[in-house]
Amino acid sequence: MSVTIYDVAREANVSMATVSRVVNGNPNVKPSTRKKVVETIDRLGYRPNAVARGLASKKTTTVGVVIPDISNSYYAELARGIEDIATMYNYNIILSNSDENLEREIRLIQTMSGKQVDGILFMGSTITARHKHEFKFINVPVVLAATIDEEGELPSVNIDYQAAAHDIVEHLVNKNHKKFGIVIGPLDEPINRKLKLTGYRESLAEFNIQLEDECVFEGDYSYESGVEAFNTLKDKCPTVFLVGSDEMALGVIHAASDSGYTVPNDFEVISFEDTKLAKMVRPRLSTVSQPLYDIGAVAMRLLTKFMKKELVDNHVVTLPHRMEFRESTK
Amino acid sequence: MSVTIYDVAREANVSMATVSRVVNGNPNVKPSTRKKVVETIDRLGYRPNAVARGLASKKTTTVGVVIPDISNSYYAELARGIEDIATMYNYNIILSNSDENLEREIRLIQTMSGKQVDGILFMGSTITARHKHEFKFINVPVVLAATIDEEGELPSVNIDYQAAAHDIVEHLVNKNHKKFGIVIGPLDEPINRKLKLTGYRESLAEFNIQLEDECVFEGDYSYESGVEAFNTLKDKCPTVFLVGSDEMALGVIHAASDSGYTVPNDFEVISFEDTKLAKMVRPRLSTVSQPLYDIGAVAMRLLTKFMKKELVDNHVVTLPHRMEFRESTK
DNA sequence: CTGAAAGCGCTAACAA
DNA sequence: TTGTTAGCGCTTTCAG
Numbered sequence: 001m002s003v004t005i006y007d008v009a010r011e012a013n014v015s016m017a018t019v020s021r022v023v024n025g026n027p028n029v030k031p032s033t034r035k036k037v038v039e040t041i042d043r044l045g046y047r048p049n050a051v052a053r054g055l056a057s058k059k060t061t062t063v064g065v066v067i068p069d070i071s072n073s074y075y076a077e078l079a080r081g082i083e084d085i086a087t088m089y090n091y092n093i094i095l096s097n098s099d100e101n102l103e104r105e106i107r108l109i110q111t112m113s114g115k116q117v118d119g120i121l122f123m124g125s126t127i128t129a130r131h132k133h134e135f136k137f138i139n140v141p142v143v144l145a146a147t148i149d150e151e152g153e154l155p156s157v158n159i160d161y162q163a164a165a166h167d168i169v170e171h172l173v174n175k176n177h178k179k180f181g182i183v184i185g186p187l188d189e190p191i192n193r194k195l196k197l198t199g200y201r202e203s204l205a206e207f208n209i210q211l212e213d214e215c216v217f218e219g220d221y222s223y224e225s226g227v228e229a230f231n232t233l234k235d236k237c238p239t240v241f242l243v244g245s246d247e248m249a250l251g252v253i254h255a256a257s258d259s260g261y262t263v264p265n266d267f268e269v270i271s272f273e274d275t276k277l278a279k280m281v282r283p284r285l286s287t288v289s290q291p292l293y294d295i296g297a298v299a300m301r302l303l304t305k306f307m308k309k310e311l312v313d314n315h316v317v318t319l320p321h322r323m324e325f326r327e328s329t330k
Numbered sequence: 331m332s333v334t335i336y337d338v339a340r341e342a343n344v345s346m347a348t349v350s351r352v353v354n355g356n357p358n359v360k361p362s363t364r365k366k367v368v369e370t371i372d373r374l375g376y377r378p379n380a381v382a383r384g385l386a387s388k389k390t391t392t393v394g395v396v397i398p399d400i401s402n403s404y405y406a407e408l409a410r411g412i413e414d415i416a417t418m419y420n421y422n423i424i425l426s427n428s429d430e431n432l433e434r435e436i437r438l439i440q441t442m443s444g445k446q447v448d449g450i451l452f453m454g455s456t457i458t459a460r461h462k463h464e465f466k467f468i469n470v471p472v473v474l475a476a477t478i479d480e481e482g483e484l485p486s487v488n489i490d491y492q493a494a495a496h497d498i499v500e501h502l503v504n505k506n507h508k509k510f511g512i513v514i515g516p517l518d519e520p521i522n523r524k525l526k527l528t529g530y531r532e533s534l535a536e537f538n539i540q541l542e543d544e545c546v547f548e549g550d551y552s553y554e555s556g557v558e559a560f561n562t563l564k565d566k567c568p569t570v571f572l573v574g575s576d577e578m579a580l581g582v583i584h585a586a587s588d589s590g591y592t593v594p595n596d597f598e599v600i601s602f603e604d605t606k607l608a609k610m611v612r613p614r615l616s617t618v619s620q621p622l623y624d625i626g627a628v629a630m631r632l633l634t635k636f637m638k639k640e641l642v643d644n645h646v647v648t649l650p651h652r653m654e655f656r657e658s659t660k
Numbered sequence: 661c662t663g664a665a666a667g668c669g670c671t672a673a674c675a676a
Numbered sequence: 677t678t679g680t681t682a683g684c685g686c687t688t689t690c691a692g
Contacts, residue, residue, distance in 0.1 A: 002469070004685055015663045020687060030661055045467070050445040051390060052685030054381045055668045062424065062445070071410035071606075071623075073403060080401035083427055092445065094392065095425040097413055115380040115392070115422065137375070139332070223610050250610050257612070276401075280553050280580050281611050282587070293401075334669055345679045350671065360677060382669030385684045 003044045012040040023048055054116060062092040063303060064112030064120045068100045072221075073275040074245065074292065075123060078145055081296025082121055089304045091118070100125045106134055113138035119307045121299055123147050125189040127154065141306030145299035146290075148190050155306065155315040157299040161191055164288045164321045165199025165242075168270055171323060172240055173207045175330070177268075180204065181238030182216040183229040183248055192244065196272070200242060212236070219248050226251020234259065240268040240329075246277045249285050253328060269328040283327030291319050333374045342370040353378055384446060392422045393633060394442030394450045398430045402551075403605040404575065404622065405453060408475055411626025412451055419634045421448070430455045436464055443468035449633045453477050455519040457484065471636030475629035476620075478520050482646055485636065487629040489651040491521055494618045495529025495572075497653055498600055502570055503537045505660070507598075510534065511568030512546040513559040513578055522574065526602070530572060542566070549578050556581020564589065570598040570659075576607045579615050583658060599658040613657030621649050 005023070009016045014033060021029050022037045029037075040046075054060040065082060067075050079095065086093050094112055098105045105124055109131075112120060119141045122131075127149045135142045135154070144156035172180070182200055185192045201211045215236050219225030226248035233241070234256070243249040249271035253263045263269050263283060271278060274289035298317060305312050335353070339346045344363060351359050352367045359367075370376075384390040395412060397405050409425065416423050424442055428435045435454055439461075442450060449471045452461075457479045465472045465484070474486035502510070512530055517523045531541045545566050549555030556578035563571070564586070573579040579601035583593045593599050593613055601608060604619035628647060635642050 006685075016686075017663060017665095017688080018661085021662085024687085028661060033661080047440065047444055049385075049685050050441075051381055051384045052668090053687070055379075055385050055670090056685075056687040058668075058687095060381060069410070070400065070413065071403070071406045073401070073406070076401045076403070076406040080399070080427065083400065083425065087426065092424050092426065092441065094422050095413065096417070096422065097410065110377070111380075111422065114377055247610060254612060277607070277610075280577060280607075282584055336669075346670075347672085347679060347681095348677085351678085354671085358677060363677080379669050382684090383671070385686090386669075386671040388671095388684075 003046045005046070005048070008037065008040055008044060008046045011044060012037045058116070060116045060118055061090055062094055062115070062117050063300075063307075064108070064115075064117040065093050065095045066098050066105060066108050066112075066120065066122045066124065067095060068123060068125070069097055070095065073277055074146075074221075074273055077275055077292040078123065078296035081293035081298075082145065082300045083296075084293075085297045085300035085304070089300075091304070091307075098124060102126075102128065102130070106130055109134045109138065113140065119143070119303045121145055121303055125186065125191075141303060143299050143303040143306070146292075146295050148195070150190050150194070152316055155302055155312070155317075157295050157302060157317045157319065158191075159290050159295070159321040160318050161195035162199035164272070165196050166203040167321075167323055168242055168288060169200060169203035169207070172268075172270075173204075173209070177240045178209060179236070179238045179240075180209070180211065180215060181229075181233040181236065181241040181267075182211065183219055183226060183233070183241055183243040183252060184216060185219060185221050185244040185248075187218050196244065219244065221245040221248055223247045223251040226253075227255040230255035230259070234261075238267070240270065243269060243271050244273075246271045246273045246275050246285055246287070249287070249328065250277070250281060253283070263328050264330045268330060271328075274324055278324075278326070286323075286325045286327070286329040289322050289324040291321070294319055333376045335376070335378070338367065338370055338374060338376045341374060342367050388446070390446045390448055391420055392424055392445070392447050393630075393637075394438070394445070394447040395423050395425045396428050396435060396438050396442075396450065396452045396454065397425060398453060398455070399427055400425065403607055404476075404551075404603055407605055407622035408453065408626035411623035411628075412475065412630045413626075415627045415630035415634070419630075421634070421637075428454060432458065432460070436460055439464045439468065443470065449473070449637045451475055451629055451633055455516065455521075471633060473629045473633040473636070476622075476625050478525070480520050480524070485632055485642070485645040485647075487625050487632060487647045487649065488521075489620050489625070490648050491525035492529035494602070494651045495526050496533040497651075498572055498618060499530060499533035499537070501653060502598075502600075503534075503539070507570045508539060509566070509568045509570075510539070510541065510545060511559075511563040511566065511571040511597075512541065513549055513556060513563070513571055513573040513582060514546060515549060515551050515574040515578075517548050526574065549574065551575040551578055553577045553581040556583075557585040560585035560589070564591075568597070570600065573599060573601050574603075576601045576603045576605050576615055576617065579617070579658065580607070580611060583613070593658050594660045598660060601658075604654060608654075608656070616653075616655045616657070616659040619652050619654040621651070624649055 187193045217229040230252045271287035274287045278285035515522045547559040560582045601617035604617045608615035
């Protein structure tokens with residue numbers, strides 16, 4: 001079969017232990033024997049078997065990544081940040097789509113743990129008791145990215161969604177908007193229900209504006225639900241739409257234009273992601289800009305610290321967001 | 331530590347082999363002892379260690395996926411197809427971005443092989459002798475997705491780019507177009523140079539139209555290079571732009587509109603991908619529609635066949651494309 | 661600085 | 677139907 005550490009040892013007239021040392025860069029090897037070993041490694045074309053190494057060392061240098069849907073630009077951009085940092089720290093990534101399905105999420109965690117990943121980076125809509133139970137059971141570090149643990153126990157990387165909601169509202173009220181249309185993602189997700197929607201509602205209340213339920217449309221982040229949102233909210237006469245995703249924002253804008261309106265003249269629209277999409281459409285989307293790549297990168301960096309058992313002062317990190325005003329607002 | 335197959339065997343008063351049998355669904359186990367084993371597995375919370383299993387069985391049920399850039403929608407959609415089929419056949423995926431960098435591609439193949447993946451699904455711009463050498467060396471099946479092996483040796487899944495180029499040209503010539511602007515991806519990629527560009531050139535020649543070099547712009551698939559393409563080609567008076575990617579097509583369209591032109595009235599634009607983007611912009615992009623998800627899915631399916639040593643009649647599969655006329659053409 | 665040897669947790673003959 | 681026994685290829689004490 002293929003050449004093993006034993007073959008190298010025999011050919012180089014040393015023990016397996018010595019070969020192992022040079023392969024792993026252990027300094028306790030005489031330069032001359034190191035040279036000899038390196039040469040026979042090259043000569044034989046030896047490549048260490050990471051599976052055997054993983055079994056012996058109990059480290060696989062691979063981490064599991066649970067992601068809702070890699071074909072969604074929001075997550076794809078997060079994933080790129082995750083993978084880049086993983087590579088930087090010499091980890092590989094096992095990537096699986098969950099479609100935010102609970103059973104699938106749990107199963108993925110289990111199979112990844114079965115594959116002895118050194119850590120898990122989890123993205124999903126809701127962290128339930130079952131998730132926590134599983135995370136505890138598998139006994140490897142877990143970090144959430146763009147995902148909230150309501151109890152604040154699990155390490156996570158997010159922006160301050162509520163503050164961002166406040167920023168939008170404040171800005172728009174100052175621009176004299178009084179009637180808001182909210183197009184939000186699924187309300188069973190804590191980020192939407194507890195942070196964004198509550199953020200909108202409370203911020204509006206600060207300015208003595210009451211957010212009517214009929215002005216809130218619950219979408220599913222998709223373009224189509226943006227279209228639907230516009231058509232059901234337009235009669236409530238909002239002057240501005242606060243939209244949870246870039247795709248939905250596009251749906252809103254196009255539905256408006258199909259109804260003979262124009263954005264931002266008749267309605268203004270603000271999104272809440274800032275994927276690459278936002279800059280590639282006309283009108284370019286004004287948006288709460290989330291640092292997607294960085295959220296992924298920082299989450300992965302945090303995970304590497306846990307995997308190396310380094311001290312971490314702050315398990316719950318909040319990255320800065322900013323408002324990006326482009327052409328879908330005046 | 332955690333519970334092993336040996337613990338289960340002891341607690342259930344059977345041998346490791348028997349436990350292994352029930353875990354692996356081997357039918358040669360008396361129902362009553364199976365029941366006993368299953369119960370103690372549940373009681374102890376035993377979870378098989380896939381690394382140990384991989385070492386013993388020489389199968390890891392994971393495949394390596396080399397992808398240029400997961401944050402690019404084109405590849406993200408391919409990846410989703412790949413992952414779905416992998417899941418269906420009980421494989422996991424190790425996913426890494428190469429940025430189409432040769433050294434990185436080679437290194438990725440090596441580390442994936444070191445991790446004993448059962449197969450590799452490769453996406454990249456160019457297959458060189460070094461790739462082939464590496465693929466041969468690692469001795470696991472490889473399938474290319476949306477990637478061409480010019481010698482036709484490696485299994486691959488693509489559309490017929492040249493035929494697609496012909497379809498576009500024929501359609502447009504019949505619509506009386508005579509002056510074409512070609513905005514193509516990097517010409518060091520065989521798909522662009524040998525298939526698409528040659529396809530355009532030869533098809534045009536069929537209709538006695540000579541494609542001038544100055545009417546060809548080599549971009550890098552990005553929005554920005556689409557903008558640049560329009561600005562450098564517009565003076566050559568093309569009436570239609572054939573563009574290699576949805577992002578570049580958007581760049582072309584927006585650059586045109588920034589110059590006071592309107593698409594499709596002043597220029598028509600046809601793209602060559604059909605990512606989700608194409609349907610979410612205005613004007614919606616007319617395009618050669620590549621079945622992205624399917625290319626990924628079929629490639630992964632093909633790989634599973636090789637990994638299971640099933641017979642495969644056709645190593646080089648060509649999926650159907652179609653023309654999708656939306657709003658960026660008349 | 662180097663080697664011997666005991667595992668890591670599981671699969672896979674081979675026996676029984 | 678079940679058990680015994682070698683490994684799989686490597687890391688990691690422990691000696692020396």
